[in-house]
Amino acid sequence: MQTISAQTEQPLQAESTSHPRGLYLLFATEMWERFSYYGMRAVLVLFLTKAMMMDKAFASKFYGGYTSLIYLTPLIGGFIADRYWGNRRSILTGGVLMALGQFTLFFAASNYGPAATHGLSHQLLYLGLGFMILGNGFFKPNISSMVGSLYSATDKRKDAAYTIFYMGINLGSFIGNTITSLLGDTGHPGDFRWAFLACGIAMLLGTSIFQWGKTKYLHTPEGVQVGETPAISGGIKGVFALLPVLLAVMLGILWLDSAKFPTIAPLLGLALVAIIIMIFSDKSLSGADVQGVLVIFIVSFFVVFFWAAFEQAPASLTFFADEQMDRTLFGYELPASIFQNLNAFFVVAGAPVMALLWTALGKRGSEPPSPVKMAIGLALLALGYLVMCLGVHNLQPGVKVSMFFLVALYFFHSIGELCLSPIGLSLVNKLAPVKFASLLMAVWFLANAAANYLAGYMSSLYPDPKSTAPAPVLLGFTIxxxxxxFLVFVVSASAAALILFVISRQLTKMMDARNYPAPTAQA
Structure with a gap:
């Protein structure tokens, strides 16, 4: 139960056209956290291959396992927040853990080399990523769900709020990618450590901002504090004691999956089954609640196809930029990792335009429902890879591709992301029953976990011209x-977009059972 605090600012009225100040506090917190995460991610695969001396296929799968766990642990963090800690305690704990992870990676990168001769460095690599995985589990689902908590259930500003919040994500990504690419991707493997150090400092800054403003700004329009520890919760100290166990489990899973046998894929399946049983066995859910939950599960399935192709950016697309693309601009060769910035740039520039577009269409009564917007996002994803197919078709050995094709890919992918990701976050928040709000937000990230694991596997199929191994094969298709x-992603994303378009009308009917108005984004 949440209580009203005398320390809150004067509450904003529900019908106000401006957004609550708490949104901008969460914006700033998420911006610095995304600096930390995306800044590190931009150089991670290059660090693994150039400093830790992993081959491309192993580094791709290792990266996929790590990012998959990054999105899997929100299931744990969401559950603990709902039952024991509340959003605020979870966000602060997660921020501290992720900062610790970045500083651990700094020490790992300070003594780099192959595992055979630099065992301690590789152990620190696993430990640092373990802290990142666990910390993100507490941080990510809780800060996302808090955005919706600042608004009433029927407030039409939610889509616009998530779009603004999404701008914070991508602004942080842009700043982080720029700094870490310039500091770390210099051609000298020893410089990767400075990228990790910058990310650790950014994470501490974001956590401090949240701690400073949480009581003053994070409340409902009526002034009720949001995200506090549940009144009936117990076992808070027990959860703290459980953290080392959870860390050990995450490290064990990451090591087994990368070095021994597939572990994460079965774990994802078990997590999905557990969530389904937990939610649908609750007899208090109404028929409309059940239909809303079903919509969340269905659109999350299609999200897997989007992110599995989209998340080639820090893996196979970075290999491509590093080896197959002409990166010379005005006589200066750009770092391969810095091209990931294009996504953040296009999202930050395009988010206000998309918000205005949804608003204009809403006023005319022709705004497409959320499932249709998400299908458009998948279609734009396929278009981006189609451009790449044109760029590399009949490519001769030794010839490098113009950076125009990668720029065009990131443009289409970024607009597609704006059609899918913030809309999906808003949809989950609107359709999720209150008692399962954080857990169902974690379901959204479970789809991302599956997608990232699949992305790592797909990146391992990247055709390396220097490799003497047989050509990779996917479902009988030799690459x-x-x-x-790139054609594989064109086909998969196009098929997913078409199917989602076909079933979107039925999904919209199921959403209408929740008696929510059609989403309207306001600038």
């Missing part, structure tokens, strides 16, 4: 060239 590799 002999970059054209074949």
């Amino acid at each position: 002999t060239s970059l054209y074949d590799f």
Whole structure:
């Protein structure tokens, strides 16, 4: 139960056209956290291959396992927040853990080399990523769900709020990618450590901002504090004692999956089954609640196809930029990792335009429902890879591709992301029953976990011209060239977009059972 605090600012009225100040506090907190996460992610695969001396296929799968766990642990963090800690305690704990992880990676990168001769460095690599995985589990689902908590259930500003929040994510990504690419991706493996150090400092800054403003700004329009520890919760100290156990489990899973046998894929399946049983066995849910939950599960399935292709950016697309693309601009060769900035740039520039577009369409009564917006996002994803197919078709050995094609890919992918990701976050918040709000937000991230694991596997199929191994095969299709590799994503994303378009009308009817108005984004 939440209590009204005398320390809150004067509450904003529900019908106000401006957004609550708490949104901008969460914006700033998330911006610095995304600096930390995306800044590190921009150089991670290059660090693994150039400093830790992993081959591309192993580094891709290792990266996929790590990012998959990054999105899997929100299931744990969401559950603990709902039952024991509340959003605020979870966010602060997660922020501290992630900062610790970045500083651990700094020490790992300070003594780099292959595992055979630099065992301690590789152990620190696993430990640092373990802290990141566990910390993100507490941080990510809780800060996302808090955005919706600042508004009433029927407030039409939610889509716009999540779009603004999404701008914070991408602004942080842009700043983080720029700094870490310039500091770390210099051609000297020893410089990667400075990228990790910058990310650790950014994480501490974001956590401090949240701690400073949480009591003053995070409340409902009526002035009720949001995200506090549940009144009936118990076992808070027990959860703290459980953290080392959870860390050990995450490290064990990451090590087994990367070095021994697939572990994460079965874990994802078990997590999905557990969530389904937990939610649908609750007899207090109404028929409308059940239909809303079903919509969340269905659109989350299609999200897997989007992110599995989208998340090639820090893996196979970075390999492509590093080896197959002409990166010279005005006589200066750009770092391969800095091209990931294009996504953040296009999202920050495009988010206000998309918000205005949804608003204009809403006023005319022609705004598409959320499932249709998400299908458009998948179609734009396929279009981006189609451009890449044109760029590499009949590519001769030794010839490098113009950076225009990668720029065009990131443009289409970024607009597609704006059609899918903030809309999906808003949809989950609107359709989720209150008692399962954080857990169902974690379901959204479970789809991201599956997608990132699949993305790592797909990146391992990247055709390396220097490799003497047999050409990779996917479902009977032999990938002999970059054209074949990119064509796989064109086909998969196009098929997913078409199916989602076809079933969108039925999904919209199921959403209407929740008696929520059609989403309207306001600038």
